[in-house]
Each structure stands twice: as structure tokens, then as C-alpha cells.
Amino acid sequence: MDFRQLALAATMVVSVVGGVGVAHADSGLIAIITPSHDNPFFKAEAEGAQARAKELGYDTIVMVHDDDANKQMELFDAAIGRHAKAIILDNAGADATLTAVQKAKDAGIPSFLIDREINATGVAVSQIVSNNxxxxxxxxxxxxxxxxxxxxxxxxxxxxxxxxxxxxxxxxxxxxxxxxxxxxxxxxxxxxxxxxxxxxxxxxxxxxxxxxxxxxxxxxxxxxxxxxxxxxxxxxxxxxxxxxxxxxxxxxxxxxxxxxxxQPAYREAQLAVEQADKYLKTGTTGVAEKQLMDCILINSQNAAKLDTFALK
Amino acid sequence: MSLSLRLPPNLPHPALTTPGARGSPAIRLLRRRLFPGLLVLALISLPACKLVRNAPASSADNHGASSEAVNQGFNAAGYVAGIWDQQLLPYVAAQAVPATTVLAALRDNADAAGKAYGHRANDSTPWNFVVRGDGVITAANTASRAATIDVALLPSTSPPAALPAADLRIQIGPVIAGTAVRDAADFIKFGSVTNQLEFAQVSRAINDRIRDQTLKDFPRDNLVGRKVSFRGMFTAPASGTLPVIAPLSLGIMEATP
Amino acid sequence: MVMQARGVMPKRGGNVSIKMLLLNLRTFIALLAVVVFFSATVPGFLSEANLIIMSKHVALNAFLAIGMTFVIITGGIDLSVGSIVGLSGMVAGALILNGLDLGPVGYTIYFSVPEIIAITIVLGAILGIFNGLLITRLKVAPFIATLGTLYIARGAAMLSSDGGTFPNLIGKAELGNTGFPTLGTATVLGLPLSIWILIVVGLGAAYLAAKTPLGRQIYAVGGNERAAALSGVRVDRIKLFVYMFSGLCAAIVGLIIASQLVAAHPATGETFELNAIAAAVLGGTSMSGGRGTIGGTVVGAFVIGVLSDGLVMMGVSSFWQMVIKGVVIIAAVVVDQFQRELQRRAALQQQ
CATH class of the missing domain: 3.40.50.2300 (Response regulator)
Incomplete structure (x- = not known):
């Protein structure tokens, strides 16, 4: 086998595709993991978290787990591999998520859950739960x-x-x-x-x-x-x-x-980022881990005020 | 990585090394060695499994799927029965503020009223209040299963008339809605149960007990004009609507005039 | 196979032979390309921890793809593996949490973890045999037979818990069934157990494909079923074997996932079969049968796995990830066709 040729070809491929680099800011990376964005609800959630994190000076990486606990585990691995400072998560199952969040905690990365809760306390730092x-x-x-x-x-x-x-x-x-x-x-x-x-x-x-x-x-x-x-x-x-x-x-x-x-998805996501920021800076969020966010009835009287999962 | 360097075969029909063999040797091997082997393995490992006598059907086991729709492990009615006399009723007796005071404060400034008299778990949930008071029934809606009475407080905060305007509404069941009682009771915390379903079951069990105990003997006919005395909880109402109280004690004070 | 491949290569026309070599190594080159690309763009991509984690992710798809490769080589397809992954996890979960209720006897058997693993793997193999019987005895087309099993197994997984999760599969000391999470979390010499299992299964499968009569017969069935039958190969048994092996591999994956998550969810493994097929095809397995290698498939699984992990770490939108994955798969098949054309011409030239 002609390894010289092989090496040459490999170098060529690399020089074509390898030009791009990922810039990273100083205040750290926040990983935002939600179900698939094909549902506007989760998209609003991810965007809410992303916008707030950028305002607070963080880099963000947005990932989706498609409600597959195994894929969610892989995304946690990726977040740990990227040395994220915190994880904002709308999880893929109250029981099946536990191991992933624990793994992040063991790696020194705090998780802040939004929308759905997990059936355990003391593993995530915050659980901001939509009161479905x-x-x-x-x-x-x-x-x-x-x-x-x-x-x-x-x-x-x-x-x-x-x-x-x-x-x-x-x-x-x-x-x-x-x-x-x-x-x-x-x-x-x-x-x-x-x-x-x-x-x-x-x-x-x-x-x-x-x-x-x-x-x-x-x-x-x-x-x-x-x-x-x-x-x-x-x-x-x-x-x-x-x-x-x-x-x-x-x-x-x-x-x-x-x-x-x-369900106040946008607000929940922002709140989670704010709590993550406070936790990273002071070591505590100052509130209880499990926080229940009430839902609001929308009918003909207040529909006009609704926009992108938030009441204006 | 040594594996990966193997080239894919290029001949469409690879030569057979044993063209005349009857049956695959691997399958013969499977039959001759593997199956008896597995049998022996199974026999050896049999003592490793445990036989457990099934529990009687009545005791719900807490294994099983945590299909949250059927939450078997948590007995909300039992929990509520446990706190009812020991914690909840004394709490209401101790915490109840005259309804006239709370309603007046709410009219002035809802947030200040909440800070002064209310209870809530975090900034994003509404205030809940524990109140007591006496009043006159001005209207009764007993057609709905979520029946209510409208009550004007005594001394009336509205200008005197034949029947004063109602100040609040009290649920008399059989359907009791809302989570005011649970949320106004500071000692019932979301963090102390497994999930929102169990937390909801607590509220539901409280409401059931209100229906079955507090309201058991409350009359449902000829209510208008009678005087009632009550203690209960309500969640801060939207502006322009009456506060809706879930009662923890409710009684008629005198006979029909 | 290596010898045969070289034999076809023309001695003259060095230009053609280099092209041929590059084409033959295309999967490996693709892997090299994605690895180099991501190590340049993603900080921490080449760290030892990340490489091990990626291998762990790849291993799951690689198991399925190895089973799938044998099936595709015989000219078949197995769409049921994703569902068998889900069902296997549920069976293991149910056995750990609830044991096996003996019904009227009034007793429940709780198996130990090794027994549960054995039962689950045997169950996967039985489901595979079920596929095989449908295909060989009842002459159902593989696509349809395994599609049916896909629905049956998924439905059964959902039924087993009413759609719920079997949580907290740590077992109980008094029932003697603790230790299940070990399968997914233990490491030997720094490598996760699942990678060691993959190495064992992969080497075994590669040996079986290349060196044993059974392996040669699998290729023969896919190359020309009638010719194989006429030359004494018991085609039905070979087919039964490949579907059984595929089911068995799927059960291993189901067990590993349930063990890693310490929970079993009935929707686990949805669309895994498509990833497995993609890995096999990327590794040079021909969908028309008769051609493919285990080594190629494993590299194919690595290409797909490294690509998706890398894109995730870069933070590429999941919708773009799908597009890119699709482009890579199509490109692989196009190159495959190109290579075969080149080979055909080279062979003609030689004559």
C-alpha cells in the first residue's frame, strides 16, 4: 500500500475542510438541551435561554435530544467534553434522565432543569417545573x-x-x-x-x-x-x-x-439562565431547588396579549 | 484499527471452502456444544435466583413502571388524613386574618397585601391567603356541581341595602376547584414530594376531604339571606373578579329570618 | 478477501491502481477526514476522554451494524433491530424490578443479573429467529417480515409498562439482583466494558465472515442464492443464523443502554435500524448482497458516530446535522458505484 499517496490525499482533504475554527468567549459556555425544535414550544425555550445567556456574557451551544434518553446522555457527554459551565435542560424522561444529570454533577457541571422535572432532588441545582x-x-x-x-x-x-x-x-x-x-x-x-x-x-x-x-x-x-x-x-x-x-x-x-x-416557557428558560449565572458567581441560587411555575388560561379575553409563549 | 484496513471483497461469488458439506458446521457446533452448555449453565445458576411469595393484592407494591399517570407509591389521602387535625386545622386557626382586612388591603395594593398577609412558594406563583369572617349569603349557585355561595361580609363593606353586594364567593361542592388550601399552607412543600403529580394529588385529597367532612352537613336549599361563618383559603383573584374561597370550616349561624 | 482484492488490481497503469486504492480505503479516509476536521474546529475533541466517550457512543450503532452487515450480505434487511433494542431493555428492566410472576403458583422469581442478561440475549436471538422463520418458511420478503416485527416488538415494549419508564434499575440486595449498572459503567484497563464487548463481538464476527465455512456460505447465499443452494449450502439455515445474530446484537445494545441510563424506556432505539443500515452501506456493504466486511462496517459506524458527535460539539443545528448525515450517506453510495465501475473496467482491460 502506498501510504505516501494516502497521506497526501488525507492532507488535501484536511486543507479543504479544516479551515474553520470555533471562537470562544471568556465567561464560559452554557449548554442548552431541549427536545426537537420542530415544536415551537421547545424552540421558544431554547431561544429564551440563549438570548438571556448571551446578555449575561456566556457562549451557548444549543442541542436537541429528540426525547431519546440515550441521545440525551450523549449530549451530556458532549457538554462535558466541551467543558460547559452549566447545562440548561428540558429533559427526556423523569427517571431516565437521572444518570445523565448525575454524571454532569460528578464532572462539576451544574444542571438547571426547565419545564419537566426529574424524580429526585439534590442532583440538579434548580428544577423550574411547568405545572402541567x-x-x-x-x-x-x-x-x-x-x-x-x-x-x-x-x-x-x-x-x-x-x-x-x-x-x-x-x-x-x-x-x-x-x-x-x-x-x-x-x-x-x-x-x-x-x-x-x-x-x-x-x-x-x-x-x-x-x-x-x-x-x-x-x-x-x-x-x-x-x-x-x-x-x-x-x-x-x-x-x-x-x-x-x-x-x-x-x-x-x-x-x-x-x-x-x-406554559411560560420563555420566562422559565430565562429564569434558569439567571439562576445558573447567580450560582456560578456566588455558589448558590438563593431559592429552593424545585420551583413550580403555574400555567395561565388563555381564552378570547386575553389571547391578544399572547406572543411566543409569553403574555405581553 | 487493524480490522478497518481489510479491503472489501471484490468477487461477487466468493469461493466456498467446503462445497459439499451438509449443513453448516457452525450450526452443528451450536447443536452439539452450545445448547448442552447453556443447559449446564442454567442449572448451575439456578440457585442464584430468588423465589419470593407474592404479596397479597391489597398492598400496592412500589416497584413497577413509574407511569406517572398511575402513581402507586404515594398515598395522598393518607398523607392528608395525617396532617388534617394535627397540622392543617390548627394552622388555619392560627393564621386566619379577618377577610375584611385582607380584601381591603387587596383593593389598595395587591402586592403589598400579599407581602403582609399572603403565602407563596416563589415569585412566579400568585399569593394565597388564609381568612376568616362572617357574612350574609346574597346568592347561591347550586345548579352547577361546582356550587358556590356569594357572601357579603359583616359588617358589610358595601353600602347598606336590602341585600348588600357580595364580597366573596365560597365553594360548597361537590366539586372543589383550585389549589388554594395546599398553596396557602406553608408546611406543604413541593420539594418534599417526588413530582408535580404527587403534589397535585395532595391538593386533590385536601379538596376531597373538604367535600366529605367540612361540607358534609352544609345545607343546599334556601340559602339566600342566611348568615354564615367561615374559615378558608383563596388564591389572589384576577382584578374585577370575586375571591373564591375553599372553606375549612363553614356553618350557618342562625335560622332563616 | 485481501488477496482476492489485490488480484483484481491491474499491474500496469499505476494511475488506476492509486485511484483504486483510495477508493478501496474511502471509508477509512472519510473517517480520517472527519477526525482531522473536528480536531481542528472543536476544542478538546482529540482529548483521550472524548475519544473514549465517542467510541462508547459508536459502539451501540456498531453492534447493530455488525448484525445488519451479515443480514445485508445475504441479500436481506432487518428493520426490527431498533424495536428489539427497546424491548430488550424493557424485559431486563421488568425482570429486575418485578421479577417473573409465576401467576397461579403465587410466587415471583427474581433472577440474578447474569441470568437476566442471558435471558434478554436469548430473547433477542429468538426474535431474530422469528424473523428468519417468517422469511425462510413462510417466504415473507425480509423488508416486510422485519417491518412487522418492528411494530410487534415496539408495541410489546410499550405494553410492558403502559408506556412508562422502568426506573432505578439497581436491584435489591435481598433479592440478589444488584449490579446491573456495571454493564454500562464499568471500565477495564481504562476502556468502558461496552467497547471491550464490541472488540470481542467485532473480532469474532470478522473471523466468522472471513475464515469460517459459515462465513463463506453467508457470502455465497448473498452472491447467488440458487448457485449456493445447488452447491450444497443450506440456505435457510444460513438465513436463520444471520437474523438470529442480528437480534442478538440488538439485545446486547438494549441491555447496554438500559444499564447506562439505569432505566428502561420503551421508545428507546427508534430509528436505530436506519443508522445501522447507513453504517453498513458506508462501510462498503452492497444492498444487493454478497459484498461487505465487518471491518468496513465498524469504520462506517465510526464515520457516522464521529460525524454526529462532532457536529453536536460544534453546536451545529440538529436540522443541519440531518442534512449533512444524508449527504455523507449518498456520497458513500455514489463513490461505491464509481468504484465498481472502475473495477469492472480494470478487469476488462486485464482480459
Whole structure:
């Protein structure tokens, strides 16, 4: 084998592709790890954290784990390899995340959790948790009010393997099930996805053409369901979502979808960065590890004030 | 790395080294050596496993999937039963502020009122208040399962009239909404339970107990005009709406006039 | 194979032979290129700790890709490996946390960790055999048979916990089933256990492919199934073996992931099969069967793994990461086609 030739070729490849370098600032790097940005909610979260970190003089690296705990572990390895100063994390599972956060802690990197919590304390420095359950009860109460406490309804559930799908569903049911005149006629998972929700809604409408309401575990599914209801000419059906996305806000303003629940994602992300900054500078955040952030009901009265997961 | 230098084969049909063999030698090997070997291994390791008698069905085991929708490990009703008489009721008795004081302070400056009389876990959650008071029922909504009575406080803070305007609303169930009681009780902390689901179950169990104990004997007919005495919690209301109280004691003070 | 490859190379026309050499080593060169690129752009990329961590990440895909390589060499495909990864983790998790309930007897067996590992691996192999039986006995096309198994195994994984996670798989001393996390966290001579297992499995598979009759027969089945059958190869058994091996590799990955996370989640392993196929193809395995090497596949897995880890460390958007990965895979196949054309011409010239 001609290693001279090989070496030459390798050098050529390197000289073509190896010209770029990554600049790095002095105050350190903050790793921001969230689920995939194809959901605007997580994108807003990542952008909120990134913007605040830049303001405070940090470099940022934004990574997504696609709700795969194994990939999340790999991203933690990458963050440790890059000697990040802190990790801002919207995690991929209350139990499966524990090892990754512990690993970062052992490597001297503090983690600040947003949106979802983990089932342990003392491992992460902060857990700023979206109170999904409280939000779901808000949505449930509004749904009950809109339905006038009676009628048939359909529930669209998120991805069954996702903790929040279960939490939101039980929040809805804790309220709705106290009203015996509200009858659940179909309950289907639509995997948090707009096209899946559209298809499932169309099918459900075939079997139950006279439903009065639909309650959805998130806004993307609500948008899919709304498209199906609109196509079937059933725009009087009461539809309530969850998340507070701009799409659903616009639909509420037009009188389509009736209500949604806002999780203050942008604010949570910024708060986490602020706490990380304080922790890095003083060694303490000054607040309890677990902090519950309440959700806010969005309906026609306050929809106009909603923008990118924050009330203006 | 020595592996990686091996070149890919270039012949489409590699020669067979044992063209006439009946059956793959590897599979023969598998049959002759591996399976008996595994059997022996299994026999050797059998003492290493443990037989455990199944627990009776009633005692929920806390192994199993932590499918958060079915949280088996935590008994919220038991926890609430444990704190109800020992901690919660004494706390309410000790902490309750006259409702007239709190409502007046809220009208002046909500934030100052919260700092003076309220409770909350962190800056991003609303204030919760523990109040007591007497009042006259001005309206009752018992058609809803989330039934309420509207109450004008005594001495009335509104100008006297036949029926004064309501100052607050009290939930009389059977559906009790909100988390005011849990959030106003400082000793119930989010950090002391595993997750938001268990924290929510605590609130739900409190509300259930309000329904089953506090409101068990509360009448539901001919309420308007009667005088009530109450103690309870509420979460700071949005401006322009009545505070909605979850009662921890509620009683009719006199017969219908 | 090395000898045969050289034999085809023309002695004259040194220009062609250099081109051929570069083409033959293209995967290795690609690996070199990505490593050099990232060590120039990402601080700390070449540190020993990072190299070990990357190898650990690559190992998972490499296991699957090794199993997949054998399957593809026989002219088949195994889409079920990702789901088997998920199901294996769940089975191990369930056995550790809940044991095996004997039902009416009123007792539950708790196995020790080595037994659980053995049971899980055997289960992976059984699922592979199930694929193989569908393909050989019922004549279902491999794509469809393993697609069916993909759904069955994923559904079973979800059912095993109702979609939930089996948390905290540390076992209990009184049940004698502690020690599961060792598999994912232990290191021997500074290298994680999973890399040692990969070295053993990889060397074993490479030996099997290159030196044993079974290996030659696998190539023969993929090269020309009918010719192989006529020359006495028991084609069905060979196929059964490759799918079994693929399932077994998937079970190993499921165990390692569950052990590393100390938790088992039923969605683990989604789309892993595609990464495994990509690694095999990148390593020079031909999708039409009969051609491919374990060494090439392992290097292919390293190219993909180093590329994705490097892009992550650079902070490249995940959407761009997908685009880049796709471009690399397509480029690999294009070069592969180019090489074969060149070889064909060289062979003609020689004649």
C-alpha cells in the first residue's frame, strides 16, 4: 500500500475542510438541551435561554435530544467534553434522565432543569417545573364551563411514552370526571402530532358525528383536530388545547379553538439562565431547588396579549 | 484499527471452502456444544435466583413502571388524613386574618397585601391567603356541581341595602376547584414530594376531604339571606373578579329570618 | 478477501491502481477526514476522554451494524433491530424490578443479573429467529417480515409498562439482583466494558465472515442464492443464523443502554435500524448482497458516530446535522458505484 499517496490525499482533504475554527468567549459556555425544535414550544425555550445567556456574557451551544434518553446522555457527554459551565435542560424522561444529570454533577457541571422535572432532588441545582397538572385542571375547568357541564366529548392524548401526556390527561380528568353528565366517547393518542391528530379526528368523527367537545393534550394536536372539524363543517365543536402557541392564539382570536393553557416557557428558560449565572458567581441560587411555575388560561379575553409563549 | 484496513471483497461469488458439506458446521457446533452448555449453565445458576411469595393484592407494591399517570407509591389521602387535625386545622386557626382586612388591603395594593398577609412558594406563583369572617349569603349557585355561595361580609363593606353586594364567593361542592388550601399552607412543600403529580394529588385529597367532612352537613336549599361563618383559603383573584374561597370550616349561624 | 482484492488490481497503469486504492480505503479516509476536521474546529475533541466517550457512543450503532452487515450480505434487511433494542431493555428492566410472576403458583422469581442478561440475549436471538422463520418458511420478503416485527416488538415494549419508564434499575440486595449498572459503567484497563464487548463481538464476527465455512456460505447465499443452494449450502439455515445474530446484537445494545441510563424506556432505539443500515452501506456493504466486511462496517459506524458527535460539539443545528448525515450517506453510495465501475473496467482491460 502506498501510504505516501494516502497521506497526501488525507492532507488535501484536511486543507479543504479544516479551515474553520470555533471562537470562544471568556465567561464560559452554557449548554442548552431541549427536545426537537420542530415544536415551537421547545424552540421558544431554547431561544429564551440563549438570548438571556448571551446578555449575561456566556457562549451557548444549543442541542436537541429528540426525547431519546440515550441521545440525551450523549449530549451530556458532549457538554462535558466541551467543558460547559452549566447545562440548561428540558429533559427526556423523569427517571431516565437521572444518570445523565448525575454524571454532569460528578464532572462539576451544574444542571438547571426547565419545564419537566426529574424524580429526585439534590442532583440538579434548580428544577423550574411547568405545572402541567395545574394547567390541565385550568383547561379542564374552562372546558367544563364551555360545555355547560354536559355533553359528549373526545380526548386527544399526547405520546403515551411521554410523562407529560399522562400528567395532562389526569389533570383534565380530575376535573371533568367530577361531572357525570360529561361523557367521554373516544380517547386516542395522536403522538403530539398535527397530521396524526387530523387523521384520528376524521376517523373519530365518522364513528361519533355528534360530539360536543374535544380536549387536546397539546396545541399541535388541537390544530390538527381543528382542521378536521372545519373540513367536516363542525366548527361549533368546543376545542381546548394546551401550550399557548401562536397558531392557537390566532385561532382563538378568530373564534375557532376556544381556549388553551399557556406554559411560560420563555420566562422559565430565562429564569434558569439567571439562576445558573447567580450560582456560578456566588455558589448558590438563593431559592429552593424545585420551583413550580403555574400555567395561565388563555381564552378570547386575553389571547391578544399572547406572543411566543409569553403574555405581553 | 487493524480490522478497518481489510479491503472489501471484490468477487461477487466468493469461493466456498467446503462445497459439499451438509449443513453448516457452525450450526452443528451450536447443536452439539452450545445448547448442552447453556443447559449446564442454567442449572448451575439456578440457585442464584430468588423465589419470593407474592404479596397479597391489597398492598400496592412500589416497584413497577413509574407511569406517572398511575402513581402507586404515594398515598395522598393518607398523607392528608395525617396532617388534617394535627397540622392543617390548627394552622388555619392560627393564621386566619379577618377577610375584611385582607380584601381591603387587596383593593389598595395587591402586592403589598400579599407581602403582609399572603403565602407563596416563589415569585412566579400568585399569593394565597388564609381568612376568616362572617357574612350574609346574597346568592347561591347550586345548579352547577361546582356550587358556590356569594357572601357579603359583616359588617358589610358595601353600602347598606336590602341585600348588600357580595364580597366573596365560597365553594360548597361537590366539586372543589383550585389549589388554594395546599398553596396557602406553608408546611406543604413541593420539594418534599417526588413530582408535580404527587403534589397535585395532595391538593386533590385536601379538596376531597373538604367535600366529605367540612361540607358534609352544609345545607343546599334556601340559602339566600342566611348568615354564615367561615374559615378558608383563596388564591389572589384576577382584578374585577370575586375571591373564591375553599372553606375549612363553614356553618350557618342562625335560622332563616 | 485481501488477496482476492489485490488480484483484481491491474499491474500496469499505476494511475488506476492509486485511484483504486483510495477508493478501496474511502471509508477509512472519510473517517480520517472527519477526525482531522473536528480536531481542528472543536476544542478538546482529540482529548483521550472524548475519544473514549465517542467510541462508547459508536459502539451501540456498531453492534447493530455488525448484525445488519451479515443480514445485508445475504441479500436481506432487518428493520426490527431498533424495536428489539427497546424491548430488550424493557424485559431486563421488568425482570429486575418485578421479577417473573409465576401467576397461579403465587410466587415471583427474581433472577440474578447474569441470568437476566442471558435471558434478554436469548430473547433477542429468538426474535431474530422469528424473523428468519417468517422469511425462510413462510417466504415473507425480509423488508416486510422485519417491518412487522418492528411494530410487534415496539408495541410489546410499550405494553410492558403502559408506556412508562422502568426506573432505578439497581436491584435489591435481598433479592440478589444488584449490579446491573456495571454493564454500562464499568471500565477495564481504562476502556468502558461496552467497547471491550464490541472488540470481542467485532473480532469474532470478522473471523466468522472471513475464515469460517459459515462465513463463506453467508457470502455465497448473498452472491447467488440458487448457485449456493445447488452447491450444497443450506440456505435457510444460513438465513436463520444471520437474523438470529442480528437480534442478538440488538439485545446486547438494549441491555447496554438500559444499564447506562439505569432505566428502561420503551421508545428507546427508534430509528436505530436506519443508522445501522447507513453504517453498513458506508462501510462498503452492497444492498444487493454478497459484498461487505465487518471491518468496513465498524469504520462506517465510526464515520457516522464521529460525524454526529462532532457536529453536536460544534453546536451545529440538529436540522443541519440531518442534512449533512444524508449527504455523507449518498456520497458513500455514489463513490461505491464509481468504484465498481472502475473495477469492472480494470478487469476488462486485464482480459
Amino acid at each position: 397538572y395545574q394547567g390541565a385542571t385550568l383547561g379542564g375547568q374552562e372546558f367544563v364551563r364551555l360545555m355547560a357541564e354536559k355533553g359528549t366529548y373526545v380526548e386527544l392524548v399526547g405520546k403515551e411514552s411521554d410523562t407529560n401526556a399522562g400528567i395532562r390527561s389526569s389533570g383534565f380528568h380530575d376535573i371533568i370526571d367530577q361531572y357525570p353528565d360529561l361523557k367521554l366517547v373516544a380517547r386516542q393518542s395522536a403522538d403530539w402530532s398535527q397530521p396524526t391528530a387530523f387523521q384520528k379526528m376524521e376517523t373519530i368523527l365518522q364513528a361519533n358525528p355528534d360530539i360536543k367537545g374535544v380536549i387536546s393534550g397539546n396545541d399541535t394536536m388541537a390544530m390538527g383536530a381543528w382542521a378536521a372539524l372545519k373540513a367536516a363543517g363542525k366548527t361549533s365543536v368546543i376545542l381546548v388545547g394546551f401550550d399557548g402557541s401562536n397558531d392557537v392564539r390566532d385561532s382563538i382570536k378568530e373564534g375557532g379553538i376556544k381556549a388553551t393553557v399557556l
